[in-house]
């Protein structure tokens with residue numbers, strides 16, 4: 001029987017779609033959004049959020065026209081987007097997206113590369129290898145350090161401490177990859193009491209338990225001092241922080257790493273917020289001793305202002321990382337196109353993934369070592385300026401502005417919360433709230449390359465107005 005040559009009417013329609021025009025249409029909306037970011041409310045208002053309803057409803061039974069989809073996203077989607085790539089967004093630790101990174105992302109979407117293996121995408125694997133060399137050099141890490149891109153620092157820390165776990169257990173002749181953790185020798189996890197929640201989560205996910213960690217008491221700014229460390233040993237995983245979430249404070253990296261090194265402990269540094277300080281001559285003292293650690297997590301989508309989905313895991317001992325992540329027999333996937341080139345999937349738990357290093361490469365190339373350092377200096381200077389503006393109006397600034405974040409308190413917790421709500425509703429700027437030293441604060445982080453001193457003045461004026469004339 002002759003096999004029917006089935007053709008899907010839906011796919012036939014798509015094959016006739018003028019793709020170039022469609023991409024230009026989408027790019028038109030993207031360009032309009034990006035160029036007009038300063039005129040948008042910083043946080044979408046109620047009407048814009050209600051518009052999102054258009055995107056829901058029952059499962060679409062029939063196909064929709066591509067142009068219609070682009071139009072919905074170009075209007076309802078853009079209207080509901082948070083303007084974190086603009087200059088007046090100061091929430092969390094977000095970072096904007098510098099032009100080369102944003103544009104590279106557009107191109108990379110069209111390439112749609114699978115970055116898992118060199119055989120699947122030479123460009124995605126070569127660029128990640130190049131970024132490995134550049135990032136380790138910019139951060140001053142040991143030559144030969146392995147690097148891979150991941151979704152974010154949560155993932156980076158989870159992967160790095162999995163490599164740490166396996167390497168520590170291997171010292172006792174135990175193969176955790178093969179035998180699991182049943183009956184495994186004990187590992188001590190020692191972390192600062194100011195560690196980010198993602199660190200507890202990573203410890204929990206990899207079977208080291210978030211509840212059995214040894215917490216080291218921290219200074220009021222959330223940083224750890226070498227004097228407070230417990231005795232360490234060669235079965236200890238010690239996790240430090242470069243840049244505390246709310247205060248930007250850095251642990252005493254060098255003396256802590258030196259103690260840990262003498263004891264044979266594995267040191268991981270959560271540098272989601274602060275690792276890029278190492279690129280600045282003026283701020284590098286904050287990360288002094290960074291190179292003594294064994295593994296690091298960083299976020300290019302934060303202080304480097306790369307587009308989102310660009311976390312970075314780094315590990316001094318390449319074979320510890322690849323043994324832990326590539327331990328399974330990955331040759332089963334493909335034996336036809338063997339190559340001696342880097343395969344990204346050997347370095348993290350992911351196989352198929354997008355080519356994050358396209359944007360990372362573009363951002364590093366665009367800024368250069370000089371620009372990356374200057375960006376850290378400028379973000380820091382602007383955070384200091386912002387804090388001074390608020391302090392001048394009577395706000396209590398809760399921390400030294402070590403890096404790019406600070407908390408500001410007004411009168412009492414309730415009044416501060418009201419001021420924050422008024423500011424958030426204004427659409428002029430956006431920032432969140434946090435508790436510092438037992439007081440509720442307006443929490444501000446200056447993390448976007450787009451932020452100007454004028455943006456800060458306008459935002460500070462809005463906060464001061466809200467405080468002095470509560471609505």
Ligand SMILES: Cc1ncc(COP(=O)(O)O)c(C=O)c1O
Nearest residue numbers: 093152153154196198245272299
């Ligand atoms: C100190 C710290 N560590 C880890 C993370 C988690 O990073 P990500 O959101 O990229 O997973 C954050 C997020 O802000 C952070 O501030």
